[in-house]
Amino acid sequence: MTCKHVTNRLNDLALAALDGPRRVEVEAHVAGCPACRAALDRERRLAAAIDREVAAHLAAEPSQEFAARLRLRLAQEPAPETASSSWASGLLRWPGGWTRGVALALAASMAIGAVWLARRRSSASPQPPLPSAARATPTPCCSGGVPTAETGAAPRAARAAVRTTARNTVSASARAAVRTPPLQQEALAEVIPQVIVDPHQQEDIARLYYAIQANRVDLVSFMAVPPGFKRQADGSLAAAPLEIEPAPDAARDTWSGEAEPAREMK
Amino acid sequence: MDALVGDYADAVVIPDETLEREFAARVDEASRLAFSVAMGVVHNRADAEDVAQEALIRAYRNFKRLREPAAFRGWLVRIAWRLAIDHRRSAGRREQRELESFDPPAGPDVEQLAAAREFGERLWRAVDELPEKLRMVVVLGGIEGYDHGEVAALLRLPEGTVRSRLFAARKKLVEKLRETLPDRLTGTLT
Numbered sequence: 001m002t003c004k005h006v007t008n009r010l011n012d013l014a015l016a017a018l019d020g021p022r023r024v025e026v027e028a029h030v031a032g033c034p035a036c037r038a039a040l041d042r043e044r045r046l047a048a049a050i051d052r053e054v055a056a057h058l059a060a061e062p063s064q065e066f067a068a069r070l071r072l073r074l075a076q077e078p079a080p081e082t083a084s085s086s087w088a089s090g091l092l093r094w095p096g097g098w099t100r101g102v103a104l105a106l107a108a109s110m111a112i113g114a115v116w117l118a119r120r121r122s123s124a125s126p127q128p129p130l131p132s133a134a135r136a137t138p139t140p141c142c143s144g145g146v147p148t149a150e151t152g153a154a155p156r157a158a159r160a161a162v163r164t165t166a167r168n169t170v171s172a173s174a175r176a177a178v179r180t181p182p183l184q185q186e187a188l189a190e191v192i193p194q195v196i197v198d199p200h201q202q203e204d205i206a207r208l209y210y211a212i213q214a215n216r217v218d219l220v221s222f223m224a225v226p227p228g229f230k231r232q233a234d235g236s237l238a239a240a241p242l243e244i245e246p247a248p249d250a251a252r253d254t255w256s257g258e259a260e261p262a263r264e265m266k
Numbered sequence: 267m268d269a270l271v272g273d274y275a276d277a278v279v280i281p282d283e284t285l286e287r288e289f290a291a292r293v294d295e296a297s298r299l300a301f302s303v304a305m306g307v308v309h310n311r312a313d314a315e316d317v318a319q320e321a322l323i324r325a326y327r328n329f330k331r332l333r334e335p336a337a338f339r340g341w342l343v344r345i346a347w348r349l350a351i352d353h354r355r356s357a358g359r360r361e362q363r364e365l366e367s368f369d370p371p372a373g374p375d376v377e378q379l380a381a382a383r384e385f386g387e388r389l390w391r392a393v394d395e396l397p398e399k400l401r402m403v404v405v406l407g408g409i410e411g412y413d414h415g416e417v418a419a420l421l422r423l424p425e426g427t428v429r430s431r432l433f434a435a436r437k438k439l440v441e442k443l444r445e446t447l448p449d450r451l452t453g454t455l456t
Contacts, residue, residue: 011437011440011441012437014440015433015436015437015440017433017437042444043440043444046440046443046444046447047436047440049385050389050436050439050440050443051408051436053385053386053389054389054393054404054405054408055408055410057305057306057309057386057390057408058302058305058306058405058408058409058410059410060301060302060305060311060314062297062298062301062311062314062315062318063311063315066297066301066315066318066319067297069315069319070293070297070318070319070322073319073323074293074322074323074326077323077326077327
């Protein structure tokens with residue numbers, strides 16, 4: 001076997017793709033030919049360098065921000081294949097942009113209203129003490145910086161506690177309907193603005209805010225003014241002031257409800 | 267509040283939580299895979315992150331259409347690959363990529379660093395010129411933890427086909443670089 005024949009086989013030998021009698025022949029030639037041995041060595045080093053470079057290039061890690069950005073993007077995505085069938089919400093989504101502003105304004109005004117209602121209720125009737133877990137602020141729960149299934153024990157405990165203690169504020173049917181997808185739960189802490197909310201209603205406000213922001217709420221249904229609220233000039237809702245009717249003059253000074261006879265002036 | 271939440275409850279569209287959880291369970295590994303595939307095409311970290319993110323978003327949107335959950339990774343690889351190819355076709359991004367990519371690891375020898383950088387550029391240029399079938403096998407086979415069997419499963423090909431394609435690709439790369447690599451670079455190969 002001559003050098004010319006072997007040269008064509010060196011590549012195969014370097015890539016370990018030569019076997020059988022041909023391999024034996026080429027190796028026998030290379031063993032006795034310094035030029036072909038040097039060429040084989042060069043081929044092997046080149047093949048190894050290629051593998052190394054490919055592996056090193058593909059071993060690059062995404063940045064820390066990548067996981068956070070991805071988490072947020074996924075959280076902002078509507079649930080897969082579950083676009084609202086409501087024509088009204090479809091209309092509201094078009095042309096886009098302004099609905100977000102309306103949603104944010106609504107969420108802010110509702111948060112304010114919730115605080116007002118909570119204060120009003122707490123002053124009217126004392127509520128049972130809430131377990132400490134229920135006061136915990138929801139925190140993002142993920143492993144390795146990438147969203148995973150729900151893993152946070154504290155938020156889970158908080159949700160469970162709220163479920164059992166705050167029945168007077170949110171109905172069970174509403175709670176079942178306001179299930180937040182696991183990917184979105186993790187982004188809640190980053191997405192919701194910092195507003196002062198009664199601890200009993202913290203989670204509900206967060207869910208509500210997020211659902212509105214993600215365009216998963218039919219905003220038309222919010223257009224009706226709920227009891228206790230008043231529509232302002234800019235379209236937002238505000239808690240209506242309490243209107244207290246004055247008592248009749250005749251009964252003002254009596255605790256028993258019986259009118260006191262008028263005194264005669266002497 | 268009751269009145270508000272009552273309206274809210276009627277208006278919310280409830281997502282399929284099972285789907286959400288299935289996707290969430292795969293996102294960790296999938297994001298790494300999508301990034302590596304994108305990196306093998308666009309050769310730039312920032313662009314690769316954009317592509318990977320877009321691929322995962324598209325996968326999320328269409329996750330319900332996937333009939334076989336086991337095919338998720340292969341499906342994602344194809345999405346990421348097509349997006350990366352499209353991304354690369356943008357002229358502006360290409361210029362930026364060529365300026366930013368192939369940063370060699372820090373080391374003491376400046377000449378060696380320059381040689382490593384030039385070798386990387388020449389190699390990936392050669393990879394980019396390969397037929398797509400071979401190129402995809404080179405990229406997937408180069409990802410850590412993906413052997414011939416894994417690549418075969420991702421591409422739904424027989425393992426022998428993957429092996430032969432990988433050999434053909436490496437042979438072409440060696441031939442191409444042997445012809446074009448300057449002697450000064452050859453001497454730096456270890």
